[in-house]
Amino acid sequence: MPTLEEIKQMIFQLPIQEQIILMEDLEEKLETLQIMQLAETGFTEWNDEEEDIYDV
Secondary structure: OOOHHHHHHHHHOOOHHHHHHHHHHHHHHHHHHHHHHHHHHOOHHHHOHHHHHHHO
């Protein structure tokens, strides 16, 4: 598996337009992950062990 530094060097060798596309894709993925992490905090009551009695 390539190191982070090796990946950076490969990216820097790409044409600028491909670097821009890659950056946009990464931003979108990271934004989605952040939104999902924030959304998790809204559902903490679902982790209530007392509610597990309904699983039986």
